[in-house]
Amino acid sequence: xxxxxxxxxxxxxxxxxxxxxxxxxxxxxxxxxxxxxxxxxxxxxxxxxxxxxxxxxxxxxxxxxxxxxxxxxxxxxxxxxxxxxxxxxxxxxxxxxxxxxxxxxxxxxxxxxxxxxxxxxxxxxxxxxxxxxxxxxxxxxxxxxxxxxxxxxxxxxxxxxxxxxxxxxxxxxxxxxxxxxxxxxxxxxxxxxxxxxxxxxxxxxxxxxxxxxxxxxxxxxxxxxxxxxxxxxxxxxxxxxxxxxxxxxxxxxxxxxxxxxxxxxxxxxxxxxxxxxxxxxxxxxxxxxxxxxxxxxxxxxxxxxxxxxxxxxxxxxxxxxxxxxxxxxxxxxxxxxxxxxxxxxxxxxxxxxxxxxxxxxxxxxxxxxxxxxx
Amino acid sequence: xxxxxxxxxxxxxxxxxxxxxxxxxxxxxxxxxxxxxxxxxxxxxxxxxxxxxxxxxxxxxxxxxxxxxxxxxxxxxxxxxxxxxxxxxxxxxxxxxxxxxxxxxxxxxxxxxxxxxxxxxxxxxxxxxxxxxxxxxxxxxxxxxxxxxxxxxxxxxxxxxxxxxxxxxxxxxxxxxxxxxxxxxxxxxxxxxxxxxxxxxxxxxxxxxxxxxxxxxxxxxxxxxxxxxxxxxxxxxxxxxxxxxxxxxxxxxxxxxxxxxxxxxxxxxxxxxxxxxxxxxxxxxxxxxxxxxxxxxxxxxxxxxxxxxxxxxxxxxxxxxxxxxxxxxxxxxxxxxxxxxxxxxxxxxxxxxxxxxxxxxxxxxxxxxxxxxxxxxxxxxxxxxxxxxxxxxxxxxxxxxxxxxxxxxxxxxxxxxxxxxxxxxxxxxxxxxxxxxxxxxxxxxxxxxxxxxxxxxxxxxxxxxxxxxxxxxxxxxxxxxxxxxxxxxxxxxxxxxxxxxxxxxxxxxxxxxxxxxxxxxxxxxxxxxxxxxxxxxxxxxxxxxxxxxxxxxxxxxxxxxxxxxxxxxxxxxxxxxxxxxxxxxxxxxxxxxxxxxxxxxxxxxxxxxxxxxxxxxx
Numbered sequence: 005x006x007x008x009x010x011x012x013x014x015x016x017x018x019x020x021x022x023x024x025x026x027x028x029x030x031x032x033x034x035x036x037x038x039x040x041x042x043x044x045x046x047x048x049x050x051x052x053x054x055x056x057x058x059x060x061x062x063x064x065x066x067x068x069x070x071x072x073x074x075x076x077x078x079x080x081x082x083x084x085x086x087x088x089x090x091x092x093x094x095x096x097x098x099x100x101x102x103x104x105x106x107x108x109x110x111x112x113x114x115x116x117x118x119x120x121x122x123x124x125x126x127x128x129x130x131x132x133x134x135x136x137x138x139x140x141x142x143x144x145x146x147x148x149x150x151x152x153x154x155x156x157x158x159x160x161x162x163x164x165x166x167x168x169x170x171x172x173x174x175x176x177x178x179x180x181x182x183x184x185x186x187x188x189x190x191x192x193x194x195x196x197x198x199x200x201x202x203x204x205x206x207x208x209x210x211x212x213x214x215x216x217x218x219x220x221x222x223x224x225x226x227x228x229x230x231x232x233x234x235x236x237x238x239x240x241x242x243x244x245x246x247x248x249x250x251x252x253x254x255x256x257x258x259x260x261x262x263x264x265x266x267x268x269x270x271x272x273x274x275x276x277x278x279x280x281x282x283x284x285x286x287x288x289x290x291x292x293x294x295x296x297x298x299x300x301x302x303x304x305x306x307x308x309x310x311x312x313x314x315x316x317x318x319x320x321x322x323x324x325x326x327x328x329x330x331x332x333x334x335x336x337x338x339x340x341x342x343x344x345x346x347x348x349x350x351x352x353x354x355x356x357x358x359x360x361x362x363x364x365x366x367x368x369x370x371x372x373x374x375x376x377x378x
Numbered sequence: 379x380x381x382x383x384x385x386x387x388x389x390x391x392x393x394x395x396x397x398x399x400x401x402x403x404x405x406x407x408x409x410x411x412x413x414x415x416x417x418x419x420x421x422x423x424x425x426x427x428x429x430x431x432x433x434x435x436x437x438x439x440x441x442x443x444x445x446x447x448x449x450x451x452x453x454x455x456x457x458x459x460x461x462x463x464x465x466x467x468x469x470x471x472x473x474x475x476x477x478x479x480x481x482x483x484x485x486x487x488x489x490x491x492x493x494x495x496x497x498x499x500x501x502x503x504x505x506x507x508x509x510x511x512x513x514x515x516x517x518x519x520x521x522x523x524x525x526x527x528x529x530x531x532x533x534x535x536x537x538x539x540x541x542x543x544x545x546x547x548x549x550x551x552x553x554x555x556x557x558x559x560x561x562x563x564x565x566x567x568x569x570x571x572x573x574x575x576x577x578x579x580x581x582x583x584x585x586x587x588x589x590x591x592x593x594x595x596x597x598x599x600x601x602x603x604x605x606x607x608x609x610x611x612x613x614x615x616x617x618x619x620x621x622x623x624x625x626x627x628x629x630x631x632x633x634x635x636x637x638x639x640x641x642x643x644x645x646x647x648x649x650x651x652x653x654x655x656x657x658x659x660x661x662x663x664x665x666x667x668x669x670x671x672x673x674x675x676x677x678x679x680x681x682x683x684x685x686x687x688x689x690x691x692x693x694x695x696x697x698x699x700x701x702x703x704x705x706x707x708x709x710x711x712x713x714x715x716x717x718x719x720x721x722x723x724x725x726x727x728x729x730x731x732x733x734x735x736x737x738x739x740x741x742x743x744x745x746x747x748x749x750x751x752x753x754x755x756x757x758x759x760x761x762x763x764x765x766x767x768x769x770x771x772x773x774x775x776x777x778x779x780x781x782x783x784x785x786x787x788x789x790x791x792x793x794x795x796x797x798x799x800x801x802x803x804x805x806x807x808x809x810x811x812x813x814x815x816x817x818x819x820x821x822x823x824x825x826x827x828x829x830x831x832x833x834x835x836x837x838x839x840x841x842x843x844x845x846x847x848x849x850x851x852x853x854x855x856x857x858x859x860x861x862x863x864x865x866x867x868x869x870x871x872x873x874x875x876x877x878x879x880x881x882x883x884x885x886x887x888x889x890x891x892x893x894x895x896x897x898x899x900x901x902x903x904x905x906x907x908x909x910x911x912x913x914x915x916x917x918x919x920x921x922x923x924x925x926x927x928x929x930x931x932x933x934x935x936x937x938x939x940x941x942x943x944x945x946x947x948x949x950x951x952x953x954x955x956x957x958x959x960x961x962x963x964x965x966x967x968x969x970x971x972x973x974x975x976x977x978x979x980x981x982x983x984x985x986x987x988x989x990x991x992x993x994x995x996x
Contacts, residue, residue: 023540229611236417239414241428296396299392305392308392328900
């Protein structure tokens, strides 16, 4: 029996935001693949439409059950994720130098995507159970530290520096969110700074090189340096109003690498200018603030922390991707949530946003049914 | 008490934190928007003009592949410039007219070129499309003079592999070919991308990653015609490492000439350390042909030829050793104590086992023979008797100790192991028991026994260097362009023979007699000032017929004639060179193979005689 309050409380605003984003994303993808429409571009466009349909189905599916049930699944999910990361290291296929993909028959997926959700879940459970009356201190945090460090190290080993740092950022945001004593934060940063040089000098030369080019793309003029250069030209040449739909020369002439994946935002900024880019950012901003509002109005700790983790996932994707294509941040292969081409990242994002909706829909339950639940 | 989850206090803490988080989000988005404003408004005109004249290209800087030298520093393989003709689709005004002109100037096929061009235009209109590789100097001159009115045409110079002496040592050096999809995916060729050429066989393959060097590149700004106007940044290519071989070019050349007109293989090595001085295999091929990209017919002619010119017979040719194998059986007999040097067997010309009769090559027999004479005159009946006393497994034990029946480990592809039969092997392979008769023919290197020429050279070296099986090696050093050594060869002793020194001495003496004795079968390898020791072998390809049917060699069809073997070492007291010569269907080892070995020994030990070499010029 469907509770009628669920429908009354359905988060239509979030759904609307997602539909608008999907529309802009497809429009932009059409343009990004226009120049190669005869050689696979049209197929890419059609595929993404299917991915969006699947994504919305997943989104709705994730609103149908009570999210609170996930609390019990947090630890099993976490250990499964760690196990999968180990498996991918042992058996995964090496593509362009790293082992990231796991193949099950015809389906292949990146365990690091799953690990992202699992870590958010497990941290939400931990912090909802333990403490919360006053700020956490370092001694309370060794368990979450381990929970983050294990998948972090495994993903780093693949090696997938980008995904590892992403998980690190999201978890770190969550830890800060549940409130940590300021002295503990200070001590943590100081000890990081003390340890960093020690680690640095133990790295092999090629590893140091990799980190250096990561931090400063100019050191790799033929790889990421070139890409960022072209991306900046694309964005900058858009001016205030842009060159117009299908008129982006950078895109048409293939100066932009991966125009439909990591550099999708550059295509938008070139063709729609500052106005288009800011409008898109505003949609994301509104969505994130809306998400924070859901977190705020959640009357229950697990849901609030989980919701915050989900908002952090979206927030960091936007900041890192846009920061990267505008040359503010190092080059990492982090796609723009809901905007870049690609199925697995889209479906994952839709799934977590479904959970966010779920939390939003069920906030009333804990108001009135609290006693019963106790 | 499980739940603090619904505790209003701990939830309230969070809602205060949400406000801080929202503030952080606003700041972050503010920074992104400021950045966009900076790029699109403040620097907008700069980027707009850059995008309008966006002619920033990535250019590959191809590394020079390492050179290959012989042991005396003679260049065997180098790189020469080749001129390739490119067209940039986007910059062509009238492609039909252009292609017709180009066809007149350089002989390209306009139809094929038009196809390539339209393909290229679809994907990357600014990317130059290669229409013809390695155009001649004449064509280059003609195109250069017309460059003004050939918009979109460009010539790129690329280093091209050049094998200085064509077929010389081609099996050992190997050849280059375009990297395959599979190889690209394997992840073993990190420095290569599609379209690159890599070593497919031989040294070129063995040291591929060292020879290859590291690709560089440049971000350059070009003008409307694709000419470079400014270098933005550049990463220099790193040249591949050079390689010094153990091969002596003069000796190699002589070995190959000696095989001309025949199929066969020759290996010469330094018995004291395993350095291969020459490795020849005939018929052969010219690796230069592979580089220009050969047409279908040429490839078929080479790869499908019945003569197998691509096969390195020195490593992959497996032949019955014939009488050369008697060295193994003699050592086995002595060490096992089943004979003494003085023991004699009577050779009447035949040996009977049950109802079968086995012949000696000498029709009316050798009479009473001891081991010394049996080796020198290569008496088959003596070895039938000895073999029967030893049994096949004892023979196999010593053969394996002497390095037979397994690859020598030279490190080049497809090396074969040959075959040393045992009772157990026959049961496993054929499912039937070993027959004593097979032991008899095994004792003279027939029946199932198979060896490769390089194994024979290793075996002879071991007998004469005091009993050490060295791993044969062909690479002396690998060095960076600045001379820093990446690899220096050092002798690798694989095994020490478990045979008493007096027995080795005894066999050495006998092998000296083969060449220098009055009835020695290898007298054609005799040299005046140098003490040569050796052993002949005549390996039957088909079972020997009845006496009455024994024909003159010349009357037997070529493919049924015996293989001729000769293995030798010189000088005996201070061994400097071991040689194994195999001539397929050459007839008698003593006459077909021994003179070749003699020539090589003479050349190598009498180095002053080696003629002047002309420099390597393409």
